[in-house]
Amino acid sequence: MDRPITTIAGRARTAWGELCDDERGDVPGWVLITLMTAGLVVLIWALAGPALSGLFEQAISRVSGL
Template sequence: MIRVNLFLKSKLAKLIKGQSRADVPGWVLVVLMTTALVTGIWSIAAPKLTTILRNSLDAMGGIR
């Protein structure tokens, strides 16, 4: 039982060491996917947001 425990601890330590290098590509992937989602949502929402902004500015121009 002790041998199995030591074996598993050594394998776990090696696995943890190996994962520390993989964190950077993981974060890069998260940033790229987030950027893609924001760009996609922005391209869909931009015309509506432009219309809302123009209507608001036109309404403000009538207040003067």
């Protein structure tokens, strides 16, 4: 027979167990999100890197007066 959980600690354990069970199996999703984010950073850096480098060099030359 299933008895209802009446104590606060019992309800907290049940809620914690349900929360932990909901998060299982989501690891591949987080790995995919991490890899896609890293890929986007590399792509944006490859496209914008030379322009940002040129902009930085131009700013330094103007400030230093060389």
